[in-house]
Amino acid sequence: GAGVSQSPRYKVTKRGQDVALRCDPISGHVSLYWYRQALGQGPEFLTYFNYEAQQDKSGLPNDRFSAERPEGSISTLTIQRTEQRDSAMYRCASSLEHPGTGVKTQYFGPGTRLLVL
């Protein structure tokens, strides 16, 4: 079946512009996660949704970052007034069941590489 998809795959923007990154999870996966991966580093947690509810946003670096998942499927990560330090790979992952029943395996999308000039 289809895996997690993300769009765009690459995004180049100018400092100060807003960007929206999209994630389409695996069909039937109720949990969705966003991570950011700097060059040479492992992914770092940003935020998590269970269905449409944002359960944890403790990893969002500041209030320029926001995420939504209004219908419990596709999610959008928005970065307002981008800065050069926002340049990174943004990865989305989904898992099958509610984590309350135990940690589930997360399946990752191909990522969106964001470059802020």
Add this chain to the structure above:
Amino acid sequence: AQKVTQAQTEISVVEKEDVTLDCVYETRDTTYYLFWYKQPPSGELVFLIRRNSFDEQNEISGRYSWNFQKSTSSFNFTITASQVVDSAVYFCALSESSGTYKYIFGTGTRLKVLA
């Protein structure tokens, strides 16, 4: 605090050699999960294995094997008879089950397998 350490930044081996990638973790939870992911040059993150803290049995999958030792808080990954296609960055990750479902990743180990 939870933490994952992959001390080996980069490893180079010649094809057909065996190689072990180290992963050391820190957690205060008694129930937790450990994972390995592969990031090939194409950039995607591919799931390899998942282990929970109550299952210390080692696992083998083809040329891949994993050694989980709670006594040393390690979850090492061995590739036997390495191949060029094994060249990638490998990440170890930890997730606690006490309400924190997020993954904590190590910094990764870049494996280069030379022909």
